[in-house]
Amino acid sequence: MSVAVQIMDAIRLGKGNASKKDIQETTSVAWGTMCKSVDNLLERGYIFARREKAQGRGRPVIPLCINNDAAFYVGIDIGAGHTRAVVCNLSFNTVYMDEVPTPRYAGSEQFFAFLRERVEAAVVQSRIEREKLEGIGVSVSGNVDFENGIIVSGGNFGMPFGANLNIAEYLSAEFGVPIYAMTTQAAASAAEYHFGEMAGTPNILTVGCGIGIGSGVVSEGQIMISRPGRLVGHIGHILVSGNRRLCSCGFRGCLESYSGGNNLVSVAKEKFPHRTDLDSARTLDLLAAAGDADAQEIMNTAAAYNAAGIASMIQLYIPEAIVFGGGQCRADGYLFNRTLEEIRSILPRERRENIKTSISTLGKYQSALGAARLVFERYFGDNK
Secondary structure: OOHHHHHHHHHHHHOOOEOHHHHHHHHOOOHHHHHHHHHHHHHOOOEEEOOOOOOOOOOOOOOEEEOHHHOEEEEEEEOOOEEEEEEEOOOOOEEEEEEEEOOOOOOHHHHHHHHHHHHHHHHHHHOOOHHHEEEEEEEEOOEEEOOOOEEEEEHHHOEOOOOOEEHHHHHHHHHOOOEEEEEHHHHHHHHHHHHOOOOOOOOEEEEEEOOOEEEEEEEOOEEOOOEOOEOOOOHHHOEOOOOOOEOOOOOEOEHHHHHOHHHHHHHHHHHOOOOOOOOOHHHHHHHHHOOOHHHHHHHHHHHHHHHHHHHHHHHHHOOOEEEEEOOOOOOOOHHHHHHHHHHHHHOOHHHHOOOEEEEOOOHHHHHHHHHHHHHHHHHOOOOO
């Protein structure tokens, strides 16, 4: 993380009361380097000094503040069911939010047009000045080559592996700003680490359970970014013994091929064709909670599969906190609570007793917010 980003974070967390001394203590950046960077940020208008009257002898402490409207970042999260957009100011307050259904993939031309339309709508409807847009982050429920800004695939919305859409090249040509692409769960991890209930916890595991199943990892304060060939957190594609269902990725036996929201409905249709009422993941969950034996049979298996994947991630990364998100994670949900029970039955006590567990407080715009944050981290401070 650049010195400029560290300083901006220190000022943001200081809530308008951070002095140069406070910033140096928070960041541990060498005094001279820190002062030079602060002066540069002041000159460029990203921050300002709040002048106060001196009290007593000596030089007055001059608090530094973020100029919120000096720059804006767009975050787009392309999920299997919905695409969500946010516009954030320089303090990462959201000034715009929007959600539309994600269309089934019908070729690169249509996809690029859809993506451009979502960004354009965010810029226009948020009423920000275009020259103050400094970056666009795009998170995708699929495979992403983050180093080159390429979406490799998005199986849950019909984009086949090898589609290889260079969205960084396309969007940067359209909007003239840096673009950063990453997986939805990497963005979720960034959002939780910086803005969530567990913010600042060095080791966090995020788990997303919706149409797809995925996870993200923060290890020793570093967000782990997945890429093809070096996947991080793709628990939805862990092969589960006894599961022979075909997954959107082309393999049989993936956790997601059973436990993903739409797949649960397919399982219900196959197992209980006479039960036309088992027509959504939410209905299955509510019926299971009410004691419906058929719904419980399906959801108990899903919980066991979920727990196998999550417990494996816990063993690999030993998180201090697990943050759940997605449509299947509700405090009163049958599947969610059954999954927690299964995890507790698998893990040894000494492992599970030191882990905090929560449901994300950031809501459905979690990954869009994380995408905006990650493009800020990557490019803020670069000379235009």
